[in-house]
Amino acid sequence: MSDIPLNTSVAGVPEAAPRQPPALTTGPIAWFRANLFSSWLNTAVTLVLAYFIVRYAISFVDWAFINAIWSVDNNQTQACRALKNSATPGACWAVITEKHRFILFGTYPYEEHWRPALVCLLFTALYVVSAMRRFWRWELAVVWAVTLTAIGILMWGGVFGLSYVPQERWGGLPITLILATFGLAFAFPLAILVALGRRSSMPAIRVLCIAYVELIRGVPLISLLFMASVMFPLFLPEGLNIDKLLRAQVAVILFAGAYLAEVVRGGLQALPKGQYEAAEALGLSYWQKTGFIILPQALRLVIPPLVNTFIGFFKDTSLVLIIGIFDLLTAGKTAIVEPAWQGFGVEVYIAISVIYFIYCFAMSRYSQNLEAELNRHRNR
């Protein structure tokens, strides 16, 4: 065996220049080959699906942008109707141009619309601030209290020179945000207490908590809303009326509380028993144990199902339409009752779904980040 130096060219062949790997084995082309065109069947499926995707994307762009009508004068929708039935149909965004303030703010007095608009901004700012970890201090509770008070003052008015606006005139996005925010803000602490109660060793508390959770989970949200709006007033003396929105809000809190309680209980049960025993061995009281050892770990475990429930509830608030409260979705539906605008539901539903999507997608992205950050210690 003779040693052939590695860097000598063999038999006078000039040294080969370093070459790219064959284009067919790496890079995007290879990826396409391996995943989309690996066999004749795959190729056929890819081509058929690509054809449909391109075709529908083109017709959607045509419909939504190129052929669309963006505004009409004075509720004259004939142009929109003609377009809808023509060979090249287009969206009538004029319905949004005309009705966007009604969809967003409902029957709130028109000249006072800056107030619910400010309320929506305040809510969104509150979410953003609460989401940043650097603001996670006790002062945040003060910020919440102040902001929610400001929101109440803005919506009701009657002080500081703001005119009084009764609750039945509220509508649109602020109603959705109020129901979701207050609902979850009150349901979450309730849920933690109920979850702890369900695992309590005291039989009375445990039975009460189990009964509450099972009763609420055993009926649909709609029936609770009906109870709150249709049957509950009949139990009160005549003339004593509790605000309709408040009744719906309490129903939402009770319902969300029961579902969140089960999520939290899942987290409590997932913790190894050693954690409880170690905390007790340190001589911590029940509340110290729960507050410092158990809950921080348990809640971190259940971020995905918690956010899942949050997102579900944000959308469930639209069920208040059955008791005559104008949330975002109901306001949108009511906007197209007017004869001139009947039949433009698709445009209105698209606009509303965009708003819902923004809030829900933000929640979902944020929870992914939070989960990654809080569970970093597991990924060492």
Add this chain to the structure above:
Amino acid sequence: MTMQPLRRTTFGLLGAVAITALGALPAAAQAPAAGGASILDAIKARGTLVCGVNTGLAGFAQPDSQGVWRGFDVEYCRAISAAIFGDPNKVRYVPTTAQSRFTALQSGEVDVLARNTTWTLSRDTSLGLDFGGVNFYDGQGFMVKTSTGVKTAKELNGATICVQPGTTTEQNLTDWARANNVQFTPVVIERLEELVSAYASGRCDAYTTDVSGLAATRSSQPNPAEHTILPDVISKEPLGPLLRHGDQRFADLVRWVHYALVAAEEFGITQANVAQMAANDTRPEVQRMLGKNGGLGQMLGVPNEWAVNVIRATGNYGEIFARHLQPIGIQRGPNALWTTPGGQQYAMPFR
């Protein structure tokens, strides 16, 4: 006050149980009707009339783009407010759904329900409610494409008919078909939009619902002239404002506001000429109605010029009809004055 949240929680829990015992509802419903408190006095003390309206029905009650309630029923709220306060704008509108409307009235959440509700015996008695006259005679009818050439409902033998399920509409249709030996195939679709598009796309030969609903649908079609509403009406749906038992004076007022609107049309009193008529008209009944003499307003518990205020605010019955219902294609038909053939709107005498 600290007891309130506790009570609510308890009731919420109880309620979940009680939902299975809904049979108890009518018994509970009658309880609040017993009180004898004057609703009219309460309205005057509060300074606003609370009016239950539909959450959105074209022509009858719907908020416009600026969130202001408009429609035929809404004008009745404005008229009652004008009669009591002399100002049609002292009204709070509470949107109510088909399910929540009676509770809202029974529990005192609203003073009057102007929400296209059919006057039936069971509602008048077992719900503890009262009807304040009929402001709109509706009834179930049929709409067909004009090109089919169908002229009367009996020609629909063998037709396919679009109908919403679970309402009296479906039952009326079946009853009528059996009584008239008409064979038909029903196409039953829950959602109104889908139902209308099924009719428009030709899946059904005819579409049936209340005539007012047919007219609203017809006017929203691309070419209304392609659709014909048949003259046959197969059910009675008298709609009117609804009140709870307990204050006959307020019920009288609501009833006479309606009669004043109808009588104003009969006498030719309009929004434009009401002030002049009140000053100059020599007909004794007009003078009594418009408060020049007779003191009719005082008997109702409102200012004597109540009818002038009402007509100045809303116009007479015909003007209200023309403003809200004729644009969506509803003809006067049975809602014409009794002086025209086929008309049924009839005001009791003002004396």
